[in-house]
Every structure is written in structure tokens, then in C-alpha cells.
Amino acid sequence: MMARxxxxxxxxxMAPYDLVKEFLxxxxxxxxxxxxxxxxxxxxxxxxxxxxxxxxxSPQTFVQTTLDSLDxxxxxxxxxxxxxxxxxxxxxIGPVSLQKLIGVHIPVDTAQSFVLGPLTQAAAMNPALxxxxxxxxxxxxxxxxxxxxxxxxxxxxxxxxxxxIAIPAxxxxxxxxxxxxxxxxxxxxxxxGLLLTSGHFYQTDYTRPLLFMQNNAVAAKAANFNLLGSTxxxxxxxxxxxxxxxxWLYTMLYQIPPYTTAWAANTDALAxxxxxxxxxxxxxxxxxxxxxxxxxxxxVYRLIWKDYYRxxxxxxxxxxxxxxxxxxxxx
Amino acid sequence: MSLxxxxxxxxxxxxxxxxxxxxxxxxxxxxxVYLFGxxxxxxxxxxxxxxxxxxxxxxxxxxxxxxxHFLNSTHYWSVQAFFFFxxxxxxxxxxxxxxxDGRGLTWVVGVMTFLASILTAFTGYISQQxxxxxxxxxxGKDALNAVGVGAFFNVLNFGQMYGYHIxxxxxxxxxxxxxxxxxxxxxxxxxxxxxxxxxEVRS
Numbered sequence: 331m332m333a334r335x336x337x338x339x340x341x342x343x344m345a346p347y348d349l350v351k352e353f354l355x356x357x358x359x360x361x362x363x364x365x366x367x368x369x370x371x372x373x374x375x376x377x378x379x380x381x382x383x384x385x386x387x388s389p390q391t392f393v394q395t396t397l398d399s400l401d402x403x404x405x406x407x408x409x410x411x412x413x414x415x416x417x418x419x420x421x422x423i424g425p426v427s428l429q430k431l432i433g434v435h436i437p438v439d440t441a442q443s444f445v446l447g448p449l450t451q452a453a454a455m456n457p458a459l460x461x462x463x464x465x466x467x468x469x470x471x472x473x474x475x476x477x478x479x480x481x482x483x484x485x486x487x488x489x490x491x492x493x494x495i496a497i498p499a500x501x502x503x504x505x506x507x508x509x510x511x512x513x514x515x516x517x518x519x520x521x522x523g524l525l526l527t528s529g530h531f532y533q534t535d536y537t538r539p540l541l542f543m544q545n546n547a548v549a550a551k552a553a554n555f556n557l558l559g560s561t562x563x564x565x566x567x568x569x570x571x572x573x574x575x576x577x578w579l580y581t582m583l584y585q586i587p588p589y590t591t592a593w594a595a596n597t598d599a600l601a602x603x604x605x606x607x608x609x610x611x612x613x614x615x616x617x618x619x620x621x622x623x624x625x626x627x628x629x630v631y632r633l634i635w636k637d638y639y640r641x642x643x644x645x646x647x648x649x650x651x652x653x654x655x656x657x658x659x660x661x
Numbered sequence: 662m663s664l665x666x667x668x669x670x671x672x673x674x675x676x677x678x679x680x681x682x683x684x685x686x687x688x689x690x691x692x693x694v695y696l697f698g699x700x701x702x703x704x705x706x707x708x709x710x711x712x713x714x715x716x717x718x719x720x721x722x723x724x725x726x727x728x729x730h731f732l733n734s735t736h737y738w739s740v741q742a743f744f745f746f747x748x749x750x751x752x753x754x755x756x757x758x759x760x761x762d763g764r765g766l767t768w769v770v771g772v773m774t775f776l777a778s779i780l781t782a783f784t785g786y787i788s789q790q791x792x793x794x795x796x797x798x799x800x801g802k803d804a805l806n807a808v809g810v811g812a813f814f815n816v817l818n819f820g821q822m823y824g825y826h827i828x829x830x831x832x833x834x835x836x837x838x839x840x841x842x843x844x845x846x847x848x849x850x851x852x853x854x855x856x857x858x859x860x861e862v863r864s
Contacts, residue, residue, distance in 0.1 A: 332680060335849050338762070339687055342852065347686035349699075356696065357703040360742055364707055367741075368734035375724060375733075376792040412812035421807040432809035534820025536798075541817065544799040552796045559800060567786070567793045574786065576744050576779060598807035613772040616760035623758075626854055630756035635853040638689035 343641065376555075376568040381525065381539060384547040385516030389495040390488055391546050396512050397485065399444040399542065400505075401478040406440050406541045413438040413541070421599040428599070436537060444542050448524040449508055452515055459511050462504035469503065477503040493517055559584050580605045676847050683846075690850055697750035698845075704743035705838060709831065711736040716827045720790055720819075740782055747775060759851045767844040774837040781834055784826035787816055798822075 385392040398404035408416035412435040420429050446463070453460035466474065484500035495513070500506065515521045525539040540548070549558070557563040564584065565577040583589045583601040593600050616622050625631060632639065714732050715723060723729035751771065760768040786797045798816045805811035815821055 332677060335680075338849065338852065343688040344685045345688040345691060346684060347690060348684070349682055352696070352699055353703065356699045357706060360700055360703040360739075360746075361707060364704075364735050364738045364742060367738040368731060371734075371738075372730070373734040373737040374791075374793060375730065375789075378790065378792050378795050411809075412806060412815075419803065419806070423808075428809035429807055432812045435812035436815060534823070535815075535818045537815060537817040540795060540799055543795075548795055548799055551792065552800075555792075557796055557800075563796075564800060567797075572741055574779075574782060576748065576782070596807070598804040602804055602808050609772070609776065613769055615755075616765035616768050622760070625756050625758040628756065631758070631854050634692070634694050634753065634757060635689055637692070638853050641688070 371571075374567055374569040374571050379543055379547050379551055380519075381516050381521045381543060382519040384543060385513060385521070386493040388490070388547075389493060389513055389517075390485070390490045391550075392516050393485060393488075393495065393497075393509050393513055395542065395546050396445055396509060396516075397478065397482055397505075399440040400446075401475065401482070402441065404440055405545050406438060409438075412436045421596040423596065423599050423603055438538065438541060440541075443538055444525065445508075445512065448515060448521060449511060451524060452511060452520070456511070459507070462507050462511075465504045466508065473503070477501075477505040481505045481509065579608070676843065680846055687850060687852075689853060694753045695850070697746045697753060700746040701743060701750055702838065702842070704739050704746055705834070707739040708736065708743055709835075711739055712827065712831070720788060720823060724790065740785065743778070744782070747778065751775065757851060758854065761851050762848075764844075764848050764851055767841060767848060770837055770841045770844060774834060774841055777830060777834045777837055781826060781830040784822045784830060787822045788819065788826045790819070 381392070384395075395404065399407065402408065405418060406413065408414075408418035410416045410418060410420040411429045411433050414434060414437065420427055422429075446467075449459065449463055453463050466477075469477070480500045481497075481502040484498045484502065484506075488495050488497040490496075497506070512521070515524070522539060525542055526533045526536065528535055552558055552563065555568050557566055557568070562581050562585065565574045565581040567573040580601060583604060584597060589597050589601060611618065611621070711732055715729070715736055718726075718729060723733040754768070754771070783797075783801070787794050787801070802811055802816050805814060805816060814825075
């Protein structure tokens with residue numbers, strides 16, 4: 331043993347200790363536990379939501395989502411950075427918005443990305459749709475808005491019998507056939523592919539399909555599983571599984587004032603800030619006066635080292651106890 | 662001047678070979694409280710092994726294969742075991758004031774390991790390619806976007822998250838665990854508090 335350690339452990343009884351055996355036994359025990367839990371409890375695997383599934387199960391939800399994307403009423407349309415220059419989801423910490431400071435890095439124009447882009451691709455094989463798109467694009471903004479508004483009112487009175495939907499006639503120009511075409515594309519599964527494409531053969535980025543579905547279909551399913559943020563959803567998962575229990579402190583902030591009241595508009599940013607500060611305190615605990623002596627005051631260590639203290643107490647006095655107790659390195 | 666010799670001498674002085682695997686420890690280490698660190702390491706090994714098999718067959722395999730689903734379950738429960746043992750280890754070392762006598766860096770590296778592990782688990786949840794992955798991604802993005810991180814760490818981008826989960830972050834966690842273990846071996850475990858002994862003696 332190094333001289334420094336010998337000095338540090340003076341008056342401490344040393345005993346044989348087989349670290350390798352301890353590691354092997356620990357690995358074997360944990361392996362057995364993991365195998366038992368895996369066999370008995372398995373693991374959650376709830377199938378993902380697809381655009382096709384939504385369009386077939388609830389055509390009204392699908393059409394409403396596409397209309398919101400077209401007329402700019404969807405939360406994503408006005409979200410803000412990193413997707414666009416909206417302000418709907420911009421948060422600040424005091425006067426500073428890191429979100430705005432960083433800016434738009436993943437541009438998403440909902441009308442173009444979720445509606446007009448996919449329709450343009452479909453129009454290549456559909457002359458009628460191409461004409462409707464041309465008519466829509468050529469119209470003035472107020473005219474487009476009037477058609478969208480009229481269609482929205484008609485959609486509110488629609489009768490849904492999945493997978494079909496009957497929408498009352500309206501003076502909506504080309505918007506009605508455009509939405510009908512999109513519904514067909516959604517129900518066929520074409521939309522899942524069209525939103526995923528990014529100009530490359532291989533695809534791994536699901537930003538656009540997830541943004542398209544998040545506020546209606548995905549959130550509705552999450553609510554069924556009791557996974558919303560207001561019900562500790564950040565750390566939970568589907569089924570009766572423990573989820574990310576280690577996020578309890580962060581998740582708790584979303585349940586309590588002022589995060590749910592006065593700070594509600596900036597909950598995410600302030601929750602992250604709070605957790606960052608608490609993490610820094612935890613990390614630099616050894617050097618924070620007062621806090622670094624907390625374990626000494628809590629005295630849980632008496633339980634942890636009770637055998638050591640008993641041994642020290644029962645040991646024959648070879649030198650004054652005060653000297654035995656004196657550590658070679660100061661705390 | 663030989664740099665190799667300098668490094669060798671420095672290593673020999675800081676962490677001699679026999680200190681890497683000492684065959685004796687203070688007697689008070691013979692306690693269940695000291696097992697949670699090694700149990701965390703054991704869980705990490707199981708995580709890596711099950712993760713390598715899952716990665717070898719691709720991210721979709723486990724959804725369609727019974728064997729794959731079982732492998733995913735072992736990966737899942739290894740994660741739960743890893744965090745359980747790590748948190749108990751963290752509490753145990755907190756109550757011991759284990760940062761005393763020049764062990765502050767060991768504590769810092771331990772906390773960093775905990776944080777990197779949380780991020781690794783988070784990217785793992787997002788890489789599952791099921792509904793949990795979808796929901797955690799769309800929910801988590803708002804917090805990351807709110808502080809400007811989402812622009813570069815896009816949780817809706819499966820490819821990016823999968824890369825983080827199976828390569829970058831395991832490498833970081835592995836390196837931090839290695840550094841933590843080396844620091845523990847260099848310094849040894851902390852001595853018990855002394856005032857308690859005095860109290861015990863008086864009582």
C-alpha cells in the first residue's frame with residue numbers, strides 16, 4: 331500500500347477484500363434479477379401513432395389538423411424558434427429568450443410542409459388537383475383565408491363515420507377538393523412517407539411527421555395513457571412500468587406553483603433553469619460551506635459505520651482516544 | 662527527455678499497479694452499503710452487452726422478434742437496475758460525506774456520470790421507435806427548445822438521437838465511470854467521521 335494511504339488509514343483495521351470476486355458475484359446477481367424481471371414483466375412496446383391510422387380512425391381530426399396547418403392556426407405554425415419566427419411557444423428567463431437568441435435552425439412552414447408540398451407531389455399524377463392547386467396559389471391572401479374560414483365552419487358541422495366523413499357543401503373554392511385529396515393520401519399511407527422525405531433516399535428524421543401529429547393524435551393517445559405533463563407525464567411511460575423515475579424532481583416542478591401559476595408561460599425554461607442550479611449545487615457540494623457538513627449533522631453515517639464505531643469503542647486503549655480519532659488529512 | 666518515461670513515472674507515482682486491485686481494504690468496507698457502487702458497474706456491463714446485441718440487429722428488430730423483445734426487456738431492466746443502484750450509491754456516499762479528505766473530484770465525476778446517464782436513458786427512450794418514443798420526443802422538445810438547445814439537439818430526429826444513444830453517450834458514461842473508479846482506487850474509500858466515534862465512546 332502507498333505510504334500516503336498507510337498514513338491515511340492508520341489506526342483503521344485492514345481486512346482481506348476480494349474486489350474481483352465481488353464484481354463477478356454482483357454481475358451474476360444483477361443478471362439473475364434482470365432475467366427474472368424480463369421474463370415476468372417484459373417491457374412496454376405500444377405501437378406508434380401513424381398518420382394513416384389517424385386519418386382512418388378519425389378523419390375529422392386529420393382534416394382539422396391539415397386545415398390548421400394550411401391557415402396557420404396550428405400550434406406549430408406559430409411555435410417560434412427553432413421552427414419558424416412565430417411567438418406562440420417562445421419562452422424567456424427574465425428578459426432573455428435563449429430560444430430567440432439561437433433562432434430558426436429547423437425551418438418548418440406548416441402550410442408548405444404539411445399541405446401544399448404533399449399536394450404538389452400528388453398533383454403530378456392528378457390534373458384536376460393540379461388545377462385546384464393552381465387556383466389556390468393564384469388567389470389573394472384574403473380570398474384564401476375566406477375559403478379556409480368557410481371550410482372550417484363546414485367541417486365543424488361534419489358527420490363522421492370512420493373512415494368516412496360527410497362535410498356540408500360550402501363556398502370554399504379549391505380548399506374542399508384539396509382537403510379531400512389530402513384525406514385520401516392520409517388514409518392510403520402516402521402522407522406518412524411524403525412528410526418524412528427530406529430529399530434524400532435514406533430517411534431518419536421524423537421532425538415533420540411528429541410535428542404534424544403532435545397536438546391532436548399523439549396528445550390524445552398520451553392523455554388516454556395518463557401521460558400528459560400535468561400528470562407527471564414526463565417521467566412516466568405506457569403500461570405499469572417505472573418509466574424514467576430519476577426525473578422525479580424535474581417533473582415535480584410541472585405540478586407545483588409558481589411553475590403552474592405565475593411562471594406558467596415560461597415553465598419549461600424556468601424548470602430547466604431550476605434543475606440546472608440544483609444540479610450545480612449537487613455537483614459542487616464538497617466546496618459549499620454548510621452544505622458540505624450536512625452529512626455530519628444528519629448523522630446517518632452512524633448507522634452506516636456502526637460496526638466500525640463499536641470496534642473502536644471496544645478496542646483496548648493503546649493510545650489516547652483523541653489521537654486515534656484524529657484524521658491524518660483534514661476535511 | 663523521454664515523454665514516455667515521464668508519463669510512466671507519473672502513473673507509477675499516482676496509481677501504482679498494486680493500488681488498482683488492492684487485496685485488502687479497511688474492515689468497515691465489509692458492509693452492504695459499499696456494494697451499490699459495484700452493482701451499478703455490473704448493471705452497466707449488462708446494459709452494454711444487451712445494447713450491443715440490440716444495435717447489431719438494428720432498431721426495428723425487437724418489435725417483430727420474440728427474442729428481440731426479450732433482449733429489449735433485459736436492456737430495459739438493466740437500465741432500471743443501473744439507476745436504482747446508482748441512486749442508492751449516491752445517497753450512501755452523500756451520508757458518508759465521501760468527498761472529504763481530497764475526494765471532491767471523485768464526487769464531481771460521480772455526479773457527472775449520473776447526468777450523462779440520464780441523457781443516455783432519455784435518448785434511449787426516444788430511440789425505441791414506439792409510442793413512448795413519439796410522446797417523450799414531442800413532449801421533451803419544448804423544454805429543450807425553450808432554452809435554445811433543441812436547435813442542435815433535435816429529439817424528433819431519430820437518426821441523431823440513435824447516434825447519441827448507441828455511441829456518443831455510452832462512450833461518455835463509460836469514460837466517466839472509468840475515471841470515477843480510478844479516482845476511488847487512487848484515494849481509497851473515505852474514513853468514517855471521527856466525532857461520532859468520540860460520541861460513541863462517551864455514551
